[in-house]
Amino acid sequence: MNWALPKRRAAAPPSNGHIIQMRAIRKVYDTGKIQVEALRGIDFEVCRGEFVAVVGPSGSGKSTLLNLLGCLDTPSGGDYLLGGEPVAGLDKDRLADVRNRRVGFVFQNFNLLPQLTALENVEMPMLFGGIGRKERRRRAVEGLEKVGLGDRIDHRPTELSGGQMQRVAIARALAMEPDILLADEPTGNLDTSSGTDVLSLLEELWNQGSTLIVVTHDTAMARRANRVIEIRDGLVVDDQRTSTARDSAASSDGTAN
Amino acid sequence: MGAMDISVITQLFAKASSLQRKRAVLTVAAIAWGTVAILMLLSFGQGLRDQLVRGKHGMGENLAVWWPGETTKVWEGLPQGRAIRPRMDDINYLRGRMPTASNVVGEITSWQTTLTWGTTTVSNRVTGVNWEFGEMRYHWPRAGGRFINTRDEAEKRRVIFLGNELAEDIFGDLEPVGETLLVNQAPYLVIGVMQRKIQMGTYKGPDEGNAVIPITTFASQFGRQQLSNIVYKVSRPEDMPQAQREFNEGLAAKFRFDPTDEAVTGVWDTARGAEIMDQSMLGMQIFLGIIGALTLLIGGIGVANIMYAVVKEKTREIGVQMALGAHRSWITWPFVLQGVAYTLLGGVFGMVIALVLVSLIALVPVEGNQALEFLGKPTLSWHIAAATALILGGVGVAAGYFPARRAASIDPAETLRYE
Ligand SMILES: Nc1ncnc2c1ncn2[C@@H]1O[C@H](COP(=O)(O)OP(=O)(O)OP(=O)(O)O)[C@@H](O)[C@H]1O
């Protein structure tokens, strides 16, 4: 374990509301013969309560960035602090715990477990979080009601529409009350109307105080966000706050302009 | 491993095992078959071994049989090539010289002797023996009869004890005991018939064809005192070398030959033969066990194959679970448990089937069927069951472990990338 890293971090200025801090993050995929440099030095911070849209052309590194943010993968270089704590050097099970408690994932293709009901899908992260059976159930029902699926709790994914599946996935992502919700093209597989529903839901969550980072091609989504980050060839090329920024988010500074 | 880990693992295991039923049935059947194979092989091996041991002991245990011979060494000025021919009275002398032997008896045999009962006449060997011969050589009398006793020998009574086959040849289904049998025209009272027994070793022919009379009666009736052979017995196999030394020295002292002259002193030591047989039987059982274990291993590979297929099929789901915060062990343990569960389930089925088979075979009558009689009854002992359970456990853990290792090596980021 690299102890030098946390010590150096401790000397850095306090994170004053930064839920995410990335410094010179690089990611190289070694595919045997060729090395793909997916991220080439990313610097950016995200404050609590922000709604960040990540845009950019295909292959620019958006998903890679999101995987690193969610501790699904480890960077090849640079420093990453999640909630002010470095994640470098954590073993696989500790990283799993970080994913379980601090991060909620929403995928383009939903990734629900097909044999499980909506309720059981939402319960899954709480099972991994060590929450008791009854409490798990209560919170899962509550979460599904919150996304408007209180009457679909015993349905299996195949018995749900795309939009409904994505709402189950969002309820699942929120089950452990994470610090941050990460979504990779959450409306990419949905028709316009379902997409709008999901977008509205995300916006509502943001209004209730959630921190969102959403990779998207959807201009409507980008317009709702309070901040749009554009990535090209593994670098942040643009980072703009928009007029819709909430007060809480606007109050803190520290974006890498 | 904490309580939480166990709780998560059991809950995931419960969810997983309710799936995969169809494929599970086939694998469980394969394991059951393997278990039946290993159990039956070992049971038949055990039965055969028991039978051979019984057969080997049919002649008597820890015996040495000695035949007269000619010297091949010069000794105290005497030339080689002298015949050493002890007589009936030498048995008592040898008993005195052999404190280690639990008994010594002599035999005198007359080949092709006429035995007549009514109109039935057979030609058979007749052997005169000391009365102790019955216990040493396992000539147990059937109910209603007895073997030659001390008084028969002391009083040179004309009594005869028959092997069961010979008795049947002469008397058919009738009870021979109490009948009078003519031996070379002299009347003898039939005092007993030998119980059926399984016998593998023999030196004059199977005991079931014997006709035995007191050695003293033989000497006076046939006019021969020269022994055809001597049999001595020790109580423990390890006493045999000492008993042999005593025999050789005793005989050599009396007949004045070199006690190291093996042409004279050579014996058939049944204790040694038994030891060699025990080892080769153990070897056979190990061999059968290995064949059975291989059969079981094939079943285990079947289980592992199913599990590999499950892992492959569920790669994405496993990736999702990891993304949601599952520890590696929570993913792997349900697979190991599944492998063990399938294997043990198949093992239990197999053991029940084998038990039923063994019980059914035990009901089949083997009397009279030489092949079946030789094969013996398959015997399912506890140590066979325990060994099988052990192999099953090992196969099960391995069948679950390797697929589980693959599951653990799944990289969630990689898995979830493909849309
Ligand atoms: N596991 C991997 N192995 C090798 N190369 C990879 C791997 N994952 C991503 N890449 C490469 O890294 C680069 C960035 O990929 P990434 O998936 O982050 O792009 P993206 O911005 O999400 O694209 P899209 O909009 O099409 O989803 C691409 O060139 C991609 O081929």
Ligand SMILES: [Mg+2]
């Ligand atoms: Mg992508």
